Every structure is written in C-alpha cells, then in structure tokens.
Amino acid sequence: MIFVHRFVPVVLGLLVAGCASYQPVTDSPVRIGPPYRVKGVTYVPADQPAYDEVGTASWYGSESGNRTARGEKFRPKWISAAHKTLPLPSYVEVTNLDTGRTALVRVNDRGPFAQGRIIDLSRGAAELLGIRTQGHAPVRVRRVDPPEKDRKRLRKGKPARDRAALSGAALAAQRSRIR
Numbered sequence: 274m275i276f277v278h279r280f281v282p283v284v285l286g287l288l289v290a291g292c293a294s295y296q297p298v299t300d301s302p303v304r305i306g307p308p309y310r311v312k313g314v315t316y317v318p319a320d321q322p323a324y325d326e327v328g329t330a331s332w333y334g335s336e337s338g339n340r341t342a343r344g345e346k347f348r349p350k351w352i353s354a355a356h357k358t359l360p361l362p363s364y365v366e367v368t369n370l371d372t373g374r375t376a377l378v379r380v381n382d383r384g385p386f387a388q389g390r391i392i393d394l395s396r397g398a399a400e401l402l403g404i405r406t407q408g409h410a411p412v413r414v415r416r417v418d419p420p421e422k423d424r425k426r427l428r429k430g431k432p433a434r435d436r437a438a439l440s441g442a443a444l445a446a447q448r449s450r451i452r
Contacts, residue, residue: 296344298381298428304343305360311386316357324359324416327450329389330367331409334396341382351430352376352401355384355393356414364419364427366436367392369402370411370451373444376401377419377433401432413439413447 308317334349341347343361354365363380378398385393392414396405404410423433439447 295340295346298345300362300424300428303360303362306342309383314386316383318358318360320360321358322416322418324365324414326391326415327370327411327413327447328391329409330369330392330394330399330402330404330412330414331385331387331390332394332396332399332405333384334399343381345381347382347395348430349396351395352378352398352427352432353382353395354378354380354398355382356380356391357383357385359416364417364424365392366413366415366417367394367398367402368413368415368439368447369404370413370439370444370448372403373439374401374403375436375438377417377423377427377436379424379427397430397432411448411451413450 305320306318308315310316333355339347342355354367356363356365359365359380361381365378365380366375367378368375376398378394382393390409392412394402394404399405402410419433426433
C-alpha cells in the first residue's frame with residue numbers, strides 16, 4: 274500500500290502536466306518565427322502590416338485537439354485560421370468573393386500547404402463565411418488591426434462583430450484581382 278501512495282502524486286503530476294501543455298490564448302508575444310520548409314518549399318515569416326491578397330481559401334477541422342503553430346489548442350468551431358507567413362497571432366479580414374460575406378479571423382497556425390491556397394480557415398470561420406459546404410472559395414485576405422473588443426471575442430472562441438459585406442463594384446474589383 275505504501276508503494277501505491279508514493280506514486281499517486283507522481284502520476285497526478287504527469288496528468289496535470291499533460292493537460293497544461295497548450296499555450297494560453299493570448300495576443301502576446303507576437304511570434305514571427307524563422308524560415309521553415311514544407312514539401313521542398315521554404316516559407317519566410319515576416320511582419321506584413323499591409324498584407325492584402327486574393328486567392329483560394331480552404332478549411333480544416335479534423336485536427337481537433339491538436340496544437341497550433343502558436344502552441345494553442347486547435348478548436349475547430351472557433352474563428353481562426355492558418356497562414357504561411359503572417360506573424361502569430363495576426364488578425365485578418367477574410368471576404369468570400371463569391372458572396373461578399375466578410376469576417377474577422379484570428380491567425381494562430383501555419384498553413385495551408387496545398388498549392389494555390391492562401392489561407393486555411395477553421396470550420397467555424399468557414400461556416401461564418403459560407404464556404405464550408407464547397408470546401409474552398411475565392412477570397413480576399415487583408416491584415417487588419419481590430420479593436421480590443423473584437424480581439425477579445427475571438428480569443429474566447431466567439432465571432433467578432435459583424436463586418437459589412439462587399440457588393441457591387443467593390444466586390445467586382447476584388448474578383449478582378451484573382452489570377
């Protein structure tokens with residue numbers, strides 16, 4: 274019986290350490306990170322305050338429980354995303370160029386590594402933007418500096434305040450940027 278009692282604290286300590294292995298969801302420190310290679314391609318993370326690109330977004334969600342590149346627990350229902358080079362975390366406004374629907378998204382992971390994709394959205398972000406069913410869509414991704422109230426909501430897994438949808442000439446102008 275003494276043998277069992279000596280090891281209970283050790284086992285409990287290991288269990289607690291395993292549960293605490295994820296980083297808390299915070300906005301600091303912001304990490305840029307060193308260059309890295311995936312599938313023979315080198316990516317160079319950089320601070321890109323004026324980042325504004327159009328391309329294809331996809332979504333991911335089966336990685337529930339995995340750690341993001343930022344060290345946080347990946348939660349598929351949260352409004353988050355993966356980007357190859359933006360600092361972690363970053364905030365981006367993503368616009369679905371098929372519908373004009375726009376959402377604020379928190380970037381906390383690296384990817385996507387499929388050719389031609391510029392951002393991988395969590396399932397929650399894909400649903401918010403209306404692209405979950407088709408799996409991918411043309412998007413505009415623009416880095417933004419949102420108010421703390423919106424950042425706080427995203428850090429808690431909730432959507433930020435609604436953003437104005439693009440329509441008409443503004444939407445057509447963004448679609449014309451697609452190569």
